Amino acid sequence: xxxxxxxxxxxxxxxxxxxxxxxxxxxxxxxxxxxxxxxxxxxxxxxxxxxxxxxxxxxxxxxxxxxxxxxxxxxxxxxxxxxxxxxxxxxxxxxxxxxxxxxxxxxxxxxxxxxxxxxxxxxxxxxxxxxxxxxxxxxxxxxxxxxxxxxxxxxxxxxxxxxxxxxxxxxxxxxxxxxxxxxxxxxxxxxxxxxxxxxxxxxxxxxxxxxxxxxxxxxxxxxxxxxxxxxxxxxxxxxxxxxxxxxxxxxxxxxxxxxxxxxxxxxxxxxxxxxxxxxxxxxxxxxxxxxxxxxxxxxxxxxxxxxxxxxxxxxxxxxxxxxxxxxxxxxxxxxxxxxxxxxxxxxxxxxxxxxxxxxxxxxxxxxxxxxxxxxxxxxxxxxxxxxxxxxxxxxxxxxxxxxxxxxxxxxxxxxxxxxxxxxxxxxxxxxx
Amino acid sequence: xxxxxxxxxxxxxxxxxxxxxxxxxxxxxxxxxxxxxxxxxxxxxxxxxxxxxxxxxxxxxxxxxxxxxxxxxxxxxxxxxxxxxxxxxxxxxxxxxxxxxxxxxxxxxxxxxxxxxxxxxxxxxxxxxxxxxxxxxxxxxxxxxxxxxxxxxxxxxxxxxxxxxxxxxxxxxxxxxxxxxxxxxxxxxxxxxxxxxxxx
Numbered sequence: 364x365x366x367x368x369x370x371x372x373x374x375x376x377x378x379x380x381x382x383x384x385x386x387x388x389x390x391x392x393x394x395x396x397x398x399x400x401x402x403x404x405x406x407x408x409x410x411x412x413x414x415x416x417x418x419x420x421x422x423x424x425x426x427x428x429x430x431x432x433x434x435x436x437x438x439x440x441x442x443x444x445x446x447x448x449x450x451x452x453x454x455x456x457x458x459x460x461x462x463x464x465x466x467x468x469x470x471x472x473x474x475x476x477x478x479x480x481x482x483x484x485x486x487x488x489x490x491x492x493x494x495x496x497x498x499x500x501x502x503x504x505x506x507x508x509x510x511x512x513x514x515x516x517x518x519x520x521x522x523x524x525x526x527x528x529x530x531x532x533x534x535x536x537x538x539x540x541x542x543x544x545x546x547x548x549x550x551x552x553x554x555x556x557x558x559x560x561x562x563x564x565x566x567x568x569x570x571x572x573x574x575x576x577x578x579x580x581x582x583x584x585x586x587x588x589x590x591x592x593x594x595x596x597x598x599x600x601x602x603x604x605x606x607x608x609x610x611x612x613x614x615x616x617x618x619x620x621x622x623x624x625x626x627x628x629x630x631x632x633x634x635x636x637x638x639x640x641x642x643x644x645x646x647x648x649x650x651x652x653x654x655x656x657x658x659x660x661x662x663x664x665x666x667x668x669x670x671x672x673x674x675x676x677x678x679x680x681x682x683x684x685x686x687x688x689x690x691x692x693x694x695x696x697x698x699x700x701x702x703x704x705x706x707x708x709x710x711x712x713x714x715x716x717x718x719x720x721x722x723x724x725x726x727x728x729x730x731x732x733x734x735x736x737x738x739x740x741x742x743x744x745x746x747x748x749x750x751x752x753x754x755x756x757x758x759x760x761x762x763x764x765x766x767x768x769x770x771x772x773x774x775x776x777x778x779x780x781x782x783x784x785x786x787x788x789x790x791x792x793x794x795x
Numbered sequence: 796x797x798x799x800x801x802x803x804x805x806x807x808x809x810x811x812x813x814x815x816x817x818x819x820x821x822x823x824x825x826x827x828x829x830x831x832x833x834x835x836x837x838x839x840x841x842x843x844x845x846x847x848x849x850x851x852x853x854x855x856x857x858x859x860x861x862x863x864x865x866x867x868x869x870x871x872x873x874x875x876x877x878x879x880x881x882x883x884x885x886x887x888x889x890x891x892x893x894x895x896x897x898x899x900x901x902x903x904x905x906x907x908x909x910x911x912x913x914x915x916x917x918x919x920x921x922x923x924x925x926x927x928x929x930x931x932x933x934x935x936x937x938x939x940x941x942x943x944x945x946x947x948x949x950x951x952x953x954x955x956x957x958x959x960x961x962x963x964x965x966x967x968x969x970x971x972x973x974x975x976x977x978x979x980x981x982x983x984x985x986x987x988x989x990x991x992x993x994x995x
Contacts, residue, residue, distance in 0.1 A: 379816060380816050380817045380818060380819060381813055381814070381816045381817070381818040381973070381977075382818070382977050383816075384812070384813055384816050385813070385970050385973045385974050385977060386974065388809075388966065388967065388970040389967045389970035389971060389973070389974040390967070391922075391964060391967050392914075392917050392918055392919070392922055392964075393855065393859065393914075394911075394913060394914045394917055395848045395849070395852050395855055395856075396848060397913070398847075398848065398851060398852075399847060399848050409913055409916055409917070412913070412917070414917050415917060418917065430962065431921070431962055431963065437920070438919065438920050438921050439919050439920075439921045439963075440919040440920075440921075467978065468846065468982075469846050469847055469848035469849075470848070471841070471846070471848070471849060471856070471859065472967065472971055472974050472975070473836065473971075473974040473975045473977065473978030473979075474974060475974075475977070475978065475981075626823060627821060627823045627985060628821075628823075629823075630821070630822040630823040630824075631819055631821055631822045631823070634822070635822050636822060636823065636824050640824070641823075677987075678987060679985065679987075680985060680987075681826045681827060681985040681986030681987045683986075683987070702847065705987050705988075706847055
C-alpha cells in the first residue's frame, strides 16, 4: 500500500468519531438529497450528488470496517484505497463540495455529507493531496503567528496611515483605530486589506464602542484543509491576543468561515469556552441598530437590494435574522432572495474554492443556481456578509452577465450612517 | 427466536462499536437549544413540508413513509403471531393493509431504483437485495394474515430479514436515531433549528 494511502487511512481513523461513523452508516442511497446540492443542481452529473461524494469515502470505510465489505466487497461496493481513489476524492472533497451542509438539512435521515467531506479533506491533506494554495495560505498564517514581532511595527504604521486617511475623509480628528489596546471591550478581527477595517472603524466610532483592532486576520485556512492542528494554531493567535488584551468580546469581520471556525469549532479545539464572547460584526451591527446607537438614513441606499445568506453565518452559524435587521434599517428597498436563510443555496465559492485558482471553472459552473436566484430577484445590488461569497458573486455577475454589484453590510451601514450625519450637521461642518 | 437473537446481538455489536468511538460535542457557548433541535429533528423536521427535498419529491417521501410504517406493522404481526387466532376484525385488517401497502411501496421503490439511471448507479447489490427482502417480508406478513398456509413463508422471510439487519443496509434503522439526534443537537445548539425559524 503506498505511503500516501497509509497516511490517508490513518487520518481517517483519527477522524472516525460517533458522528462520522453514523453519517457513513445511515445513508440509504435514496438520492433525494441530489437536488439540494448547488453543484448537482448546476451540473446534473452523478458524481456531484452528495450521495456519490459520500460513497467515495464509504467505499474505503466498508473495506476496513464492515464485515461484508471485507468478505464480499462487491456486495456493498467496498474497495481498497489507491492513489487514483485519492485523486478522485480530492476532486469531490475540495473542488466540488463547499461543506455548506444544505444536503444535511434536506436528508430525511440527517446524513451529514459535509462531515464526511471534512474527513476526506483531512485524509487528503495527510496524503499530501490538498490544493497547494490552501496549504500555503494556512502555513503563511501559522508563520505570521509565530513571528508576530517581525510585522507588528509595520502593521502599526499601516494602521496609522489608515487612521489618518479616514480622519481626513470624514473630517473627524477624534476617530481612531487603536491596535491591540489592553482592556478594550471589543477586539475586532479584520481580513487582509483596508476594506474590512475602515467601515468598522467608522461604525465603532459612531456607536461609541470601546474597541481595538487585532494584529491578525480572521481567515482560517486550516479549517478548509480539515487539519485541526493547523486550524488550532491559526485560531490560537487570536485567542492568545484576546486573552492577553483582556477583551470581553472578539468581533469578527464579515467572513463566514472565520465565524464558523472561531465561534463554533475553536472552543472544542481548546477544550472549553473562551473567557470572551465570539461574535460576528453582523450581530454587533444588529445590536447597535436595535439599541439606537447608530443613526442611519436608508435613503443613502435607494436601490433595491437582496441578501445572500452565507452558509457559514446562516445555516451553520444561526445568524438568520440579524442581517435582515441591518438591511431593513440601512436600505430603502430590501427584497428577499428565494430560498433564503437556512435554506439558501451556497454561492459555490465556499469551502476555500475561491482561493484556489485551478478550481475557477468548477466554482463558476457550480454557482449557476445562485446566479439564477440573483437574476430572479431582479435587483441591481446584492449584499452579503462573507468575503468568499462577495468574491464569488462578483465573479458570477461577470460570468453570467447578471449586471449586479456586490456589497457588504458594513458598507451599506456606513453609507446610511454618513448620510444621516450629513443631514444632522451643517454641510460645512461635515466637509471640514 | 434464533434469528431475533442474531439481530439483537448484531445491533448490540454496532452499538458497542459506535459508543466505542469518541464523541466530542461542541464546547462553544450555545446560541440555541440542543433539546429543542432534537425535538424538531424527530417531529416537525420529519414532516414533508419541513424540507425542500421532501416538498419536491413528495411521492418518494410518501412511498418511504408507507414502506416504513408497514415494516413496523409486519414486525408487530410477527410479535403477535402466537396469538394470531385471537386477532380478528379491524386490527388484523389494519395490519394487513399497512403491510401490504408497505410491500407495494417497497417494490415500487425497487422499480424506481432499477429504472432511474442515477439511482441505479448509486445503488449497491446490498441496496437492491435489502429492499427486495423487506418488501417480500411485509407482503408475506399481509398474506399470512389472510392465508394461514403462508405463515411458514412469513416466518422464513422474517428470519431472513432479522438475520440480515445487522449485516446489510437495513441497519440504517438503528443508525437513524443517532443521525437525527446529531442533526438536531448540532443545528439546534447553533440556533438554526427553532420553531418558526430557519425557513423562507
